[in-house]
Amino acid sequence: MGMGSPISAVLANLYREHLESEHFANIIPSSVTWLCYVDDVLVITPKHFDVRNLQARLNAVEPAIQFTLEEESNDELPFLDVLIHKVDHNLRFQVYRKPTNKNDLTHFYSSQDTKTKRGIIIGFFLRAYRICSPEFLDEECTYIHQTFTELHCPSFFIKDCKKRALQIINSPRTNTTPNKVIILPNSQVALNVSKVLSQANTRVAIASSTSIKDLTRTKSNHHEPVNAGVYTIPCGGCDKIYVGETARNLDTRLNEHIYAFRNDNLNNACVQHRNSTNHLMKFRDARLVIKETNFRRRKCLESALIAVSNRIKQNKGSFTISEVLARILLKTVNPAIT
Incomplete structure (x- = not known):
């Protein structure tokens, strides 16, 4: 299956679930906690458990599917975008970034509309509030503020995004969805209209502005035949x-x-x-x-x-x-x- 095919991820997940229910369930003992997300697995075992033996038995099930092993170091273990700390038999959590992370994010003076820029920063703050333990939260918020300041985002703009993220975290969750969605080209008028229509339970989606592809595309000189x-x-x-x-x-x-x-x-x-x-x-x-x-x-x-x-x-x-x-x-x- 091609990696770009829409059905590839679905079939891969179905096959993984089949392996877990039909084969891995007979290998993984009840004393082991198995938490799987796509192709990443977090395994919590008793202190003197033979993890290498478990890995060898799992790899023997299907030769095309081989597990690699990364053990905790200094009571820390990264899993996806979370860095897990083991402190006094308890777990603490912090946002994890790979050493190769370059923070290549949207610049404030890019051609993206303001809603997109605001949404990116709000998303970073939401991740911090949802993942970080209290002792790591201030450090993460400072990192976000510094990162987007380097991208020329005004300080008031970043603080406003942080305030909005807090409102989302503290507001009760509702299942209400807009009745209608309207797509408008990127402009200040569209942003003003979106605020008014939101009160009528109508969401406005802002289309991206002119891209480099649009600027460099050669216009076709094709004309409809006059005698067709x-x-x-x-x-x-x-x-x-x-x-x-x-x-x-x-x-x-x-x-x-x-x-x-x-x-x-x-x-x-x-x-x-x-x-x-x-x-x-x-x-x-x-x-x-x-x-x-x-x-x-x-x-x-x-x-x-x-x-x-x-x-x-x-x-x-x-x-x-x-x-x-x-x-x-x-x-x-x-x-x-x-």
């Missing part, structure tokens, strides 16, 4: 006509028919008619019956005009879509009508 639609070609030796449709100019399509004539292309209906009757098509008298650029409408109109081809032979002018549809309806009611 359904056309007819009369036969020079009988009263039959050929009805076709094209998404390009009529002259381009006629040149393809003429080329097929010269090369005796048996896949071409006009060539088949010539070979069976020895008649030539009157390409100079070909005309566009209805102009239509939409593919599905064009195909439907082509079939419709074939059904009323007798009238096309008698009328040298153009048709409107309404005339064609009305003629089909009459022919459906009374097949004798031509």
